[in-house]
Amino acid sequence: MGSYAVRRGRERVPGWFHGGMQFLALVVLLVCVALFWQVGIDGRMPVLVALWAALGLLTALAALLGLVGIVRYHTFFAALKVPLFIAALGVLIWYDMPRETIWQLSHTIMEREARECADPGRSTHVGLYTIVRMAARDGGCLFYTKSGDGTGIGYAFFPGDPPPQLGPPAPHGTAYQPWHEFWYRFTDEA
Known part of the structure; x- marks a missing residue:
């Protein structure tokens, strides 16, 4: 059977989903880097609030899309990128690495x-x-x-x-x- 066939009852992962998750992961990574920078330089409170709010919204969107990917397409790795980026940022902030760097x-x-x-x-x-x-x-x-x-x-x-x-x-x-x-x-x- 070709690569487009349905295998063991799973649907093929559509390109829009894979591309969307990759784009979302990239945007989350960029927001995490911006937060790292702003925390490190004692950034202005409005900028920090806006970045944390953006990260929250992006996380909610990634969780929703990741859940769809896990349930419908069984794509665990695509759903793990965003939580890993956020966890890494949390650990770095917890250990005061932005300010120290x-x-x-x-x-x-x-x-x-x-x-x-x-x-x-x-x-x-x-x-x-x-x-x-x-x-x-x-x-x-x-x-x-x-x-x-x-x-x-x-x-x-x-x-x-x-x-x-x-x-x-x-x-x-x-x-x-x-x-x-x-x-x-x-x-x-x-």
């Missing part, structure tokens, strides 16, 4: 800039981060990344003594958390 690619440039701590007066790129402001404060240099949620967040360099307030801030203050060696993550509620 971007950090490793940027911290030497940031350290050079922190030695001068001269605010350029406009948004600029330092390494892979978009820095909206730099400020000398508490004996260190603060790099404000763009978050867009109304809170100042970023990275602080303290080459000598640690910042004065580790842990939760006083009301309308700055909270510092250790990050790498002389670097701290901060949240500025001022």
